[in-house]
Amino acid sequence: MKAFEANFDGLVGPTHNYSGLSFGNVASQSNGAHASNPKLAALQGLQKMKALHDMGMVQGVLAPQERPDLFTLRRLGFTGSDADVLAQAAKEAPRILAACCSASSMWTANAATVSPSADTSDGKVHFTPANLTNKFHRSIEHETTGRILQATFADQNYFAHHPALPGVEHFGDEGAANHTRFCHGYGEQGVEFFVFGRSAFGSRYPEPKNCPEPKICLEPKKYPARHTLEASQAVARLHGLSDRHVVYAQQHPDVIDAGVFHNDVIAVGNRDTLFCHEQAFLNQAAVKQQLTEAMGGHFNIIEVPANHVSVEDAVQSYLFNSQLLSLPNGRTLLVIPEECKSNERVWSYLSELVNGSSPIDELKVFDLKQSMSNGGGPACLRLRVAMNEAELAAFNPATRMSDKLFTTLNDWVERHYRDRIVDADLADPQLLIESRTALDELTQILQLGSVYPFQRV
Numbered sequence: 061m062k063a064f065e066a067n068f069d070g071l072v073g074p075t076h077n078y079s080g081l082s083f084g085n086v087a088s089q090s091n092g093a094h095a096s097n098p099k100l101a102a103l104q105g106l107q108k109m110k111a112l113h114d115m116g117m118v119q120g121v122l123a124p125q126e127r128p129d130l131f132t133l134r135r136l137g138f139t140g141s142d143a144d145v146l147a148q149a150a151k152e153a154p155r156i157l158a159a160c161c162s163a164s165s166m167w168t169a170n171a172a173t174v175s176p177s178a179d180t181s182d183g184k185v186h187f188t189p190a191n192l193t194n195k196f197h198r199s200i201e202h203e204t205t206g207r208i209l210q211a212t213f214a215d216q217n218y219f220a221h222h223p224a225l226p227g228v229e230h231f232g233d234e235g236a237a238n239h240t241r242f243c244h245g246y247g248e249q250g251v252e253f254f255v256f257g258r259s260a261f262g263s264r265y266p267e268p269k270n271c272p273e274p275k276i277c278l279e280p281k282k283y284p285a286r287h288t289l290e291a292s293q294a295v296a297r298l299h300g301l302s303d304r305h306v307v308y309a310q311q312h313p314d315v316i317d318a319g320v321f322h323n324d325v326i327a328v329g330n331r332d333t334l335f336c337h338e339q340a341f342l343n344q345a346a347v348k349q350q351l352t353e354a355m356g357g358h359f360n361i362i363e364v365p366a367n368h369v370s371v372e373d374a375v376q377s378y379l380f381n382s383q384l385l386s387l388p389n390g391r392t393l394l395v396i397p398e399e400c401k402s403n404e405r406v407w408s409y410l411s412e413l414v415n416g417s418s419p420i421d422e423l424k425v426f427d428l429k430q431s432m433s434n435g436g437g438p439a440c441l442r443l444r445v446a447m448n449e450a451e452l453a454a455f456n457p458a459t460r461m462s463d464k465l466f467t468t469l470n471d472w473v474e475r476h477y478r479d480r481i482v483d484a485d486l487a488d489p490q491l492l493i494e495s496r497t498a499l500d501e502l503t504q505i506l507q508l509g510s511v512y513p514f515q516r517v
């Protein structure tokens with residue numbers, strides 16, 4: 061049976077804004093005071109989804125979340141009417157209000173970890189929503205994310221859904237941004253590659269068996285390591301993966317400290333190819349060896365040297381936060397953000413790459429500035445789900461990109477979204493009403509059912 065790798069992009073929500081919420085994410089920290097344009101952000105995302113659909117790729121849409129998140133604000137003791145809760149939070153705890161208004165669920169690379177059915181012991185596609193514990197504004201996403209995923213991949217004959225891991229730092233899980241599934245064919249047994257930033261139990265307890273030596277569990281010195289080895293091991297266990305088809309690697313602490321807060325900012329993989337920076341991983345030579353062996357010796361590694369592209373250039377341009385796609389015509393495409401074009405060292409490297417003998421045949425550039433200004437590039441915006449034909453026929457067809465859905469969603473954005481949001485707007489009760497009205501209509505368009513807390517009271 062044929063199999064494909066689908067991309068499910070997160071639709072940018074109506075409250076998309078820059079609040080400087082993510083310590084360790086350079087773009088987020090530097091753009092916190094800027095006004096945002098939610099309408100433009102959503103339209104930019106839809107453009108990319110449609111372009112991939114037009115190229116014959118399987119493209120899906122994952123709905124945004126209910127923001128402002130009144131449910132969480134009430135859990136934190138803010139009371140009264142919705143307007144009272146917003147006013148009280150704005151007055152007493154503006155940073156908590158900002159965190160409850162973030163549209164950060166747009167970056168669906170962090171929505172979950174997905175294991176295709178060819179890799180799992182029960183032969184189903186497994187989803188574990190990421191608990192995203194390291195950042196409060198992200199830690200409130202996973203329950204609704206789980207409901208949206210279950211409404212999108214509902215058929216239990218083909219899809220298995222797990223709850224997020226325990227919401228403590230020991231099991232910090234950032235989802236597919238730190239996970240790559242390599243394979244020789246999307247429908248064949250693959251190799252699942254988990255990248256972690258630290259080991260949570262590595263200090264006082266015996267080293268986890270997968271930590272080859274004590275020094276591997278070095279802590280980053282400046283920025284947080286959001287994802288732990290133990291979280292990755294738990295997901296591999298839950299998904300029923302076989303040990304010899306799983307490889308773990310630690311993100312080099314120095315690149316985390318340079319702003320690589322997820323592995324997909326310094327590496328990307330597809331089928332039998334890994335495209336990464338030469339300083340991405342601790343013990344990179346051993347990691348490459350393990351991957352090559354797990355892939356039966358047939359594995360391409362495009363390793364970018366620091367003297368061509370520095371880690372700083374990689375973080376500034378998001379060169380590796382690109383989508384590495386096998387097109388239906390057999391060619392390999394690299395989808396990159398415009399920032400790659402404006403960085404001359406990166407652009408000259410890429411020009412050599414596609415004109416040389418590398419597996420990458422062509423480039424496609426997108427303007428994703430609204431998302432990029434918060435540290436999210438092409439790869440952040442999508443969750444990859446490899447499916448065979450039976451699974452493709454089983455997922456919610458209303459979420460699959462088409463000419464009709466593209467028109468419907470563009471019209472929906474034009475009608476419901478503001479084109480400017482600044483901090484003060486987050487407490488505006490009118491924004492809450494606009495957001496809920498939009499999302500209620502969206503659950504009809506995507507046929508999701510009542511996935512939002514405001515629909516379930």
Ligand SMILES: N=C(N)NCCC[C@H](NC(=O)CCC(=O)O)C(=O)O
Pocket residue numbers: 077078079080081082085088089162164167169170195198237321322324325434435436437439440
């Ligand atoms: N690389 C991947 N896969 N995802 C990018 C996530 C960016 C997100 N930014 C934010 O959440 C910024 C929100 C703000 O500051 O308003 C984060 O740091 O988690």
